[in-house]
Amino acid sequence: MAQSILDLLKERKILLDGGFGTELIKDGFPQGTCPESWNEEKPNIVQKIHKSYYDAGSDAVLTNSFGGTTIKLQSHNLEKRCYDLNRTAAAIANEVKPEGKFLGGSMGPTGKFLKPHGEFSEAQFEDAYAEQARGLTDGQVDFLLIETQYDLNEALCALRGARKASDLPIFVTMTFNHHPKGFFTLMGNTVGQFLETMEKEGVSVVGSNCTLNSEEMVELVRIMREKTSLPIIAQANAGKPSLSEEGEVAYSQGMEDYLRFIPQIITNGADIIGGCCGTDPDYIALMSEIVKRSS
Amino acid sequence: MSNEEFLNMVRKAIVEGNKDEAEQLAQQTIAEKMDLKEVIDKGYIPGIQKVGQLWEEGEYFLPELIMSAECMKAAMEIMQPELEKAQIAMRSAGTIVIGTVEGDIHDIGKNLVASILSANGFDVVDLGADVKLEKFIAKAEEVNADLICLSALLTTTMTGQKKFIERLKEKGIYGRFKVMVGGAPVNQKWADDIDADGYSENALTAVGAAKKLVEK
Numbered sequence: 001m002a003q004s005i006l007d008l009l010k011e012r013k014i015l016l017d018g019g020f021g022t023e024l025i026k027d028g029f030p031q032g033t034c035p036e037s038w039n040e041e042k043p044n045i046v047q048k049i050h051k052s053y054y055d056a057g058s059d060a061v062l063t064n065s066f067g068g069t070t071i072k073l074q075s076h077n078l079e080k081r082c083y084d085l086n087r088t089a090a091a092i093a094n095e096v097k098p099e100g101k102f103l104g105g106s107m108g109p110t111g112k113f114l115k116p117h118g119e120f121s122e123a124q125f126e127d128a129y130a131e132q133a134r135g136l137t138d139g140q141v142d143f144l145l146i147e148t149q150y151d152l153n154e155a156l157c158a159l160r161g162a163r164k165a166s167d168l169p170i171f172v173t174m175t176f177n178h179h180p181k182g183f184f185t186l187m188g189n190t191v192g193q194f195l196e197t198m199e200k201e202g203v204s205v206v207g208s209n210c211t212l213n214s215e216e217m218v219e220l221v222r223i224m225r226e227k228t229s230l231p232i233i234a235q236a237n238a239g240k241p242s243l244s245e246e247g248e249v250a251y252s253q254g255m256e257d258y259l260r261f262i263p264q265i266i267t268n269g270a271d272i273i274g275g276c277c278g279t280d281p282d283y284i285a286l287m288s289e290i291v292k293r294s295s
Numbered sequence: 296m297s298n299e300e301f302l303n304m305v306r307k308a309i310v311e312g313n314k315d316e317a318e319q320l321a322q323q324t325i326a327e328k329m330d331l332k333e334v335i336d337k338g339y340i341p342g343i344q345k346v347g348q349l350w351e352e353g354e355y356f357l358p359e360l361i362m363s364a365e366c367m368k369a370a371m372e373i374m375q376p377e378l379e380k381a382q383i384a385m386r387s388a389g390t391i392v393i394g395t396v397e398g399d400i401h402d403i404g405k406n407l408v409a410s411i412l413s414a415n416g417f418d419v420v421d422l423g424a425d426v427k428l429e430k431f432i433a434k435a436e437e438v439n440a441d442l443i444c445l446s447a448l449l450t451t452t453m454t455g456q457k458k459f460i461e462r463l464k465e466k467g468i469y470g471r472f473k474v475m476v477g478g479a480p481v482n483q484k485w486a487d488d489i490d491a492d493g494y495s496e497n498a499l500t501a502v503g504a505a506k507k508l509v510e511k
Contacts, residue, residue: 031451076400111400111401111402111403180353241450243453243480247454
């Protein structure tokens with residue numbers, strides 16, 4: 001049997017991919033439409049992006065399914081296509097996956113709130129994630145990544161939903177904001193609450209992505225490593241985006257500054273490194289060198 | 296119980312996000328024929344302001360803000376018919392049309408801004424997410440809005456904010472409504488670049504910014 005990503009993790013650091021949405025936009029993805037629909041409409045473009053990350057040195061890339069829960073797809077009236085869009089996301093990515101590399105199923109937040117802050121019940125959230133996990137699993141991803149979560153309760157619903165539909169290893173990342181009083185999610189969950197809960201649930205890998213730049217991620221990884229012995233994922237943003245009047249997007253941190261902090265993120269205890277908003281295959285190629293040196 | 300003790304309870308109900316209590320105190324205000332305007336101005340409004348302060352200090356997070364804004368809304372709904380009966384015109388802080396621009400389905404931030412503005416005495420018309428630019432204009436004209444608030448989460452959709460202001464200029468109605476922009480990738484520079492009247496980083500600074508813009 002082929003080596004699993006968890007086996008590889010015991011041997012060395014692992015590199016994920018970088019930003020996906022921005023790459024889609026470079027290839028003409030129009031605003032306001034549903035990114036997951038391109039798995040069917042423009043699979044060659046989605047595959048080209050995956051391939052560019054594998055070529056840059058990613059050990060694993062994530063499917064184009066970040067907004068693929070039934071609840072999120074409902075915004076585009078595509079909730080009934082959830083299973084197919086996710087299954088296809090996995091199938092087309094598998095077609096370009098080199099031997100010995102891995103594919104993760106991306107599962108982003110619903111964008112809605114649970115009661116009493118929102119309209120949805122926990123059962124509804126679980127179902128929304130379960131349907132997505134079923135599609136990704138049947139499309140044969142190697143693991144599931146529940147990512148960019150800002151509400152610990154939603155992350156738990158995602159986890160339960162995914163487990164109903166899949167036996168694959170599940171990784172969970174949450175997004176923290178840097179407050180004067182420390183790191184908190186949008187809903188006020190602490191790093192400690194997150195890690196303790198995930199350990200209790202028996203999650204294989206935990207971590208954080210998005211919002212923080214690589215300098216802030218250095219400190220968050222240090223805090224996470226103090227609190228858990230589980231493998232840690234760290235995917236920082238390249239700072240904050242800004243748009244010029246001419247419509248050019250630039251990220252505040254810049255590549256050189258971003259990369260400067262990657263060795264420290266690894267030293268502080270990250271086992272799986274990747275990019276997030278503002279990073280592209282060029283970033284990943286250079287991160288690949290850093291990861292190789294540190295393993 | 297003294298008047299001050301009662302007002303304290305009102306403020307506490309809002310700060311703690313206790314909806315039952317906030318509603319019950321609103322009913323009691325009516326039943327005991329208390330001064331509605333005083334209870335609102337010295338109880339409910341300072342309560343929601345305290346919530347804002349706790350949020351800024353990093354004590355409160357999004358759930359607390361949502362719950363307190365909900366309490367405020369529930370209490371005001373109870374008192375509104377009485378205010379009308381007593382012909383007390385609670386001076387509206389202004390009329391605002393708000394929404395997330397077309398092509399953008401993200402509404403968490405926008406919803407929070409809408410409810411905090413509403414809790415602070417604005418009449419808020421929320422058009423939802425993925426709203427056509429024309430719809431903002433039509434609704435603002437219909438309700439004679441003071442301020443239009445445009446939200447965008449993505450660098451691809453924040454261009455809608457720029458287009459909107461261009462549209463106002465084309466129609467010769469730029470300046471008729473104040474325009475405030477917001478959203479994660481939006482900043483003051485962007486607001487200045489596109490000739491928006493205002494920008495706010497979050498739901499609480501939006502209150503002060505909106506008040507200033509409406510007064511102008």
